[in-house]
Amino acid sequence: MTFVYLLVFGFAATAVLGLITSWIDRKVTARVQYRVGPPFLQPIIDIVKLLGKETVIPAGASKRTFLIAPVIGISGVIAVATLLWVNQFFSEGFMGDWIVAIYLLAIPSLSIILGGFASRNPLASLGASREMKLVIAYELPFILAALVPVINAHSIRLSVIIDSQAGGVFAGNISGILALTVAILCVQAKLALVPFDIPEAETEITGGALIEYSGPGLAIFKLMKNMLFFVLPFFLIILFFGGLRLNGINILWTVLEYVGIVAIITVIRNTNPRVRIDQAVRFFWGPITLIAVVAVVLALKGL
Amino acid sequence: MSLKLKALLKSPWVFHLSTGSCNNCDIEILDCLTPRFDIERFGMLLIGSIKHADVLLITGSCNRMSVERLKALYEQVPKPCLVIAIGTCAGSRGIFKDSYNCPVPLDKIVPVDVYIPGCPPKPEAMIAGVVKLIEKVGGAK
């Protein structure tokens, strides 16, 4: 049965929703800048176009690692998406899948780093090393923020976390609000969006870790990022809003929550300059961790 | 028209390559991204790495230092790739035609698909040129 979930939800639904999210992001960005923006089908057209382009491999690179890195990344996203969908609709997760989800969410970053390192390009190496530093910067507050629902629900099963919010969502508590704020900023960094687009920094290291990718490899990476753009807000909704609720008026709420998170991320991305990597590390390990710690302490006190 | 080509024409990512221009054309290219012109409407994006590019926007008169690098870079673009020569310098070397520093015209180095004249060309002219290119490529096959 798992395979059916996997193929139907893990990949197809996530990919479609991810592409739509990516379009929302680009459209909102354009509207913020008083532009018209791309047509609705633009993200999928981009992917199809990249699939048709030639694959070029940098000379002297580790060819196998270079080619397999995107596949590893997308398999991580598919696995975590399946895990979330299964918990959402079938309550069939297993004990401790919270930990598994958090670990699987690190695989996309890992694949970008491996790909960047394997491409024998100094700029890609720099970009990948920045990505790595960003990972260790945001991981601490992200885990702390994700712990708040666990403390509230007294369980590290995602399905229990969803169920225990039937009476009231965790985002309604003070601790929940603080943790959600922290988590959204961490998601911003996980997606490598401005102000944390340091690993890609197009104007500076011209695409960073992805600089050498073309054709299908780049298509898979783009698809992975788009899927992640859906999966991460979805994860936050499960943790803080009790999952997607698809009955009656709740559909509206769910859509509002989802679009709200995406819109916040997009607006942050459009109103900030890029920070330096040491500023990002300082930011995440300083004030953000502090807020997350406060949230955890409040959650332990039952607030 | 194949799906590949259709997708390519709907999402041409442009890479901006200056071969010794005076930067005027380069600034005008950036103008195309501004709210007034907004080339993202056509799916165009200005990207940072040449490995992601579908269209090369070449400006400048191809000086000696640039020639070999331009050749090397054209090798690196994943095909199919289109080339647009922007500005009078790229089109015909302009006033540098007899200069010691500009030995070869651009179209002797790489195949050029569209020339957009002007010093610098207006953003409208560039967009018109790109649209013509799309029509040409789309209509030909």
Next chain:
Amino acid sequence: MSFKLIVDALKNPDGFFASTPLSLLCAAFAALFFILIVIYSIKHMKGRKGIWRYYIYTIATFASTLGVLFAANFMILLIFWGFLGLLLYLMIAFGRKEGTPATARKALIIVGATDVLMLFGIVLIWKITAGSSGFQGLLHMPITGMGIPLSGTASVIAYLCFASAAFAKAGAMPFHTWVPDTAENAPTPVTAYLPASLDKLLGIYLLARVTLDVFQMTPTMNTILMAIGSITIVAAVMMALIQHDLKRLLGYHAVSQVGYMVLGIGTGNPIGIAGGLFHMFNHAIYKSCLFLSGGAAERKAGTGNLAQMGGLVKAIPLVFMTFLIASLAISGVPPMNGFASKWLVYQGVITSGDSLWVLWLIAAMLGSALTLASFMKLIHTVFLGQPSEGVKKILADKKQKGTGLSTAIPLVVLSALCVSIGVFAWKIPFGALFRPEVSGPIDSPGIWQSGTATLMLIAGLVIGYLIYLAGTLKKARVVEPFVGGETLEENPDMRVSGVDFYKTIMELGLLKGIYRWAEKKLFDLYVVAGKFVAGFGVIFSFMHNGILSRYFLWFIIGLVVLCIVLI
């Protein structure tokens, strides 16, 4: 006396030796590592002076390990334990680096000093339990089933003595400092054999034995263990981030991973203990794989300095593969074996009910992220990235490519174990294998569904591959990397070595000061104690300066003190 005891014991093993499922399992692993290390040593140690002695020491180490594992008697345990410390000293001395003698001495002193502590602990236990049965009672004191409550001061001190012996052997803080030094200065097989696998197995085995069998833990002591574990995890991995030597970096990871085992055992519940012990086996597998792969890379490059390596993947692709698998395992990337045991440790921490569980959980999870970071740095600087001048010469020479069979066999076996144990982790019956240390049921949360997760990941890989097939992979073209139209060959300064990837973090506010202290070795117990002893020397030389008047002064002071005491 000790030989007589052993001879007695061998003649009549009842009461001296006994086996439990856990010690049998440990022994099986020890045998596996023994065989693999011998295979690896054939090529690596070729042509060294006194090589026959090396093999004798290897065999003696294995025998002593078995002695410790099957000892049912404190004295037997202590004797074999002491042999192991001595053998460690002798085996480190096979290194050919400048710091080797000092390192061997340091290891001997730290391990030896904690052996003395252990003897003290044994005497204390003898005092507590059977103080009246005389010296013979001390010699025949059995290990199992004592269950001494940690209520009195004496029992707490006895426990701490045993724990410090275990920590020193396994390399947990604060007795860890010999491990990175050994990693740097000892030969690779020795490092992979002792600090990375056997000493870890023994140290954690003793800790588990003492914690669960000999003493009855209190919540406070559990919290202390968990605190030590968490600090070890984070502090050691932070040190690893900034190292410049390949094996020294790996050595710090060997310390950091001990933290997970101590943390797991400190949770005091079956899941956590099973996790800690499971992590011990997993660690021994991936760590020796890492050391052996790193040693092969170092041998190929001719140096362990990270700045002079890079691009070795073209010369030794097999070693790269095994190193990559093992580093994913140590970072706990699912579905490798490291994740399975870390998952159990996390479960144990969460269900432990300790008031500070959030802190321990965060330390453990952050430790994983930092481990991943430092291994990514290693993978870039050693295998990927651009080759250094020295490596370019190796790459140009066709003869030097490839890995010898004696190197390849251990690497392939160990990395295959990393993957297969991880994938089939949910099938492992921890309750049966880890008896008697893991007594309670661990079925309630169970092990994580590694099988399902692996299927999901494999399906993801297939989907990714299908996308590739839809693309144009077959007509791939090789071109130069894009660095703005320049060529990398003509610009050697464009090489990014990756050694200083984490300099940003090192220079961050509070961390800057801590790192500076660490560089001054203020956290190295050996150095601090050495300075302390040297301080005594200054006092003594002040007292005995040979001037008569000062001796008279001491004489008078002594008289006065004597008078006061007597009156």
